Amino acid sequence: MRGYLADCDIQAPASLAEALAVLAREPGVWTPMAGGTDLMVVYNAGRLQATRFLDLSRLADLRGIREDTTSLSFGALTTYTDLRDCRAVHQHFPNLVKSARVTGALAIQNRGTLGGNIANASPAADTPPSLLAYGAELELISPRGLRRVAYDRFHQGYKRLDLAADELVARIIVPKPTGRGFHYFRKVGTRQAQAIAKVCLAAYARIQEGVVAELRIGLGSVAPAPVRARNAEALIIGKPLAALPVEAAREALLDEISPIDDIRATAHYRKVVTGNLLGQMLRELANG
Ligand SMILES: Cc1cc2nc3c(=O)[nH]c(=O)nc-3n(C[C@H](O)[C@H](O)[C@H](O)COP(=O)(O)OP(=O)(O)OC[C@H]3O[C@@H](n4cnc5c(N)ncnc54)[C@H](O)[C@@H]3O)c2cc1C
Known part of the structure; x- marks a missing residue:
C-alpha cells in the first residue's frame, strides 16, 4: 500500500x-x-x-563547504548543485563534480545531499566511488560526541553501515591531493543521464618521477556496497608508468568484486565492463 x-x-x-x-x-x-x-x-x-x-534541513551545522590548507569539509546537507558550483571542488576533486553531474537531473541535484547519498547505502550510488578514490573520512555526531571514521570502513555489507541509531553523518572530509595528480571517473548506465549505474569506477593516482606513488580505485554497482579495489591498487603502486601490469591488475580486480544479475545488467556484463574501465583508466594514466 x-x-x-x-x-x-x-x-x-x-x-x-x-x-x-x-x-x-x-x-x-x-x-x-x-x-x-x-x-x-x-x-x-x-x-x-x-x-x-x-x-535535518534547518540544521546550519550540517551545511556549507569549508576549505583549509589540507582539506575540504562538506556538511552532510551539501547538495549536488553545491558541489557543481564550488570552485575549490572543481580544482581539487574533479571526480566529485563528475559524480554530481551524472546524479539524477537538476531537480534531484538541487535537493539530494551528499550525506543522504552516503547514508542511503546504495551499492549503486554515484558519489561513493569518488569519495573512496579521494580517501575521504566521515565525521559522525551523536549525543556522545564526534567520531571520525575512514569512509572505506563505513560500509560493512549490503545496507549495513558503521552508524549507530543515534548518530548522524555530520561532515565529509576529503584531503586535498598533493603533487601531480591523475583523476578518472566513469559511470556506465543505460543512458548518459537519469540512469542508475551498472558499473561506476573512480580513481585517483599521484605520480612521482614517472612512478605511481599513490593510487585508490573506488567501485560502485559491483559488490554489496561501494568498495575499494585494493588488490589491483597494490599491483600498480610503485610501478613505472611505462610498464603498468594492466592484465594482472584486471585479473586481481575481477577476483575482488562480486557483482550480481539484476534488472539493470548481468553479473557477466558488469565484470567485463569493470575490467574494460580499469584498462581504459590505466591507459589514460600511462599516457599522462
Ligand atoms: C529521480 C531520481 C534519480 C536519482 N538518480 C540518482 C543517481 O543518478 N545517482 C545516485 O547516486 N542517486 C540517485 N538518486 C538517489 C538520491 O537522489 C540520492 O541518493 C541523494 O543523494 C539522496 O540524498 P537525500 O538528501 O535526498 O537523502 P534522503 O532521502 O533524505 O535520505 C536517504 C537516507 O539517508 C539517511 N540520511 C540522510 N541524511 C543523513 C545524515 N546526515 N545522517 C544520517 N543519515 C542520513 C536517511 O535516513 C535515509 O535513510 C535518484 C533519486 C531519484 C528520485
Whole structure:
C-alpha cells in the first residue's frame, strides 16, 4: 500500500543539539531526512516502515563547504548543485563534480545531499566511488560526541553501515591531493543521464618521477556496497608508468568484486565492463 503522509510525524529541529536530543530520547525511532529524494520514493511505494521523520534541513551545522590548507569539509546537507558550483571542488576533486553531474537531473541535484547519498547505502550510488578514490573520512555526531571514521570502513555489507541509531553523518572530509595528480571517473548506465549505474569506477593516482606513488580505485554497482579495489591498487603502486601490469591488475580486480544479475545488467556484463574501465583508466594514466 502506498505511504500516506498524513500518517507521518515530522520534527524539524532548529539546532543540532535539539536534533541529537530527539535521537537520544528514542534511538531508532526517528528516521533522519535530508533532501528526501531517496526516502520519499520508497515511502510513496509503501516500502518504508518508518512514519517518524527527523527533518535535518534547518540544521546550519550540517551545511556549507569549508576549505583549509589540507582539506575540504562538506556538511552532510551539501547538495549536488553545491558541489557543481564550488570552485575549490572543481580544482581539487574533479571526480566529485563528475559524480554530481551524472546524479539524477537538476531537480534531484538541487535537493539530494551528499550525506543522504552516503547514508542511503546504495551499492549503486554515484558519489561513493569518488569519495573512496579521494580517501575521504566521515565525521559522525551523536549525543556522545564526534567520531571520525575512514569512509572505506563505513560500509560493512549490503545496507549495513558503521552508524549507530543515534548518530548522524555530520561532515565529509576529503584531503586535498598533493603533487601531480591523475583523476578518472566513469559511470556506465543505460543512458548518459537519469540512469542508475551498472558499473561506476573512480580513481585517483599521484605520480612521482614517472612512478605511481599513490593510487585508490573506488567501485560502485559491483559488490554489496561501494568498495575499494585494493588488490589491483597494490599491483600498480610503485610501478613505472611505462610498464603498468594492466592484465594482472584486471585479473586481481575481477577476483575482488562480486557483482550480481539484476534488472539493470548481468553479473557477466558488469565484470567485463569493470575490467574494460580499469584498462581504459590505466591507459589514460600511462599516457599522462
Ligand atoms: C529521480 C531520481 C534519480 C536519482 N538518480 C540518482 C543517481 O543518478 N545517482 C545516485 O547516486 N542517486 C540517485 N538518486 C538517489 C538520491 O537522489 C540520492 O541518493 C541523494 O543523494 C539522496 O540524498 P537525500 O538528501 O535526498 O537523502 P534522503 O532521502 O533524505 O535520505 C536517504 C537516507 O539517508 C539517511 N540520511 C540522510 N541524511 C543523513 C545524515 N546526515 N545522517 C544520517 N543519515 C542520513 C536517511 O535516513 C535515509 O535513510 C535518484 C533519486 C531519484 C528520485
